[in-house]
Amino acid sequence: MTEPFRSGIHVDAPPERVFAYFTDPRAMVEWMGERARLEPRPGGVFSVRVRGVDVRGEYLEVDPPRRLLFSWGHEGSAELPPGASTVEVRLTPSGGGTAVVIEHRDLAPARVPGHARGWRMFLGRLAEAAASGRPVTVPPEPCSGDTA
Numbered sequence: 001m002t003e004p005f006r007s008g009i010h011v012d013a014p015p016e017r018v019f020a021y022f023t024d025p026r027a028m029v030e031w032m033g034e035r036a037r038l039e040p041r042p043g044g045v046f047s048v049r050v051r052g053v054d055v056r057g058e059y060l061e062v063d064p065p066r067r068l069l070f071s072w073g074h075e076g077s078a079e080l081p082p083g084a085s086t087v088e089v090r091l092t093p094s095g096g097g098t099a100v101v102i103e104h105r106d107l108a109p110a111r112v113p114g115h116a117r118g119w120r121m122f123l124g125r126l127a128e129a130a131a132s133g134r135p136v137t138v139p140p141e142p143c144s145g146d147t148a
Helices: 015-020 109-132
Strands: 006-013 035-038 044-048 053-063 069-075 085-094 097-105
Touching: 006 015, 006 109, 015 069, 015 097, 015 109, 035 085, 053 085
Parallel strands: none
Antiparallel strands: 006 097, 035 044, 044 053, 053 069, 069 085, 085 097
16 A cells, blocks of 8 residues: 545534534535545444445544544445545644645555545535535546545
């Protein structure tokens, strides 16, 4: 495996609101996904359909409103099966809003560029949705399974 992919963004919303965008299914689909089933507790389901790809995993750690750790993989994928990688989300109060840092670990080198593009795009959507309180439309075109 390669070094973890890291990306961050400032969101003009408090950590409590931003945290909900990773734990509430309705909020999750406002910025990333077509549907979601989320059970935000250790061992709980993390399931999101992202641009035609079914992402599956489970919540490993849940520390509201500061930190989340969940596993991540693609349904039906031999290269990145459900639970094969982990995503850590850190939320820190900053400048009247929240600094959000994502670290995606355990990705095969070939998977890093696509996931990096996907996370950067979706973090921008998260910032917009959390700040405005309105959903951001996710483009309907399917992805190849390596961009989310």
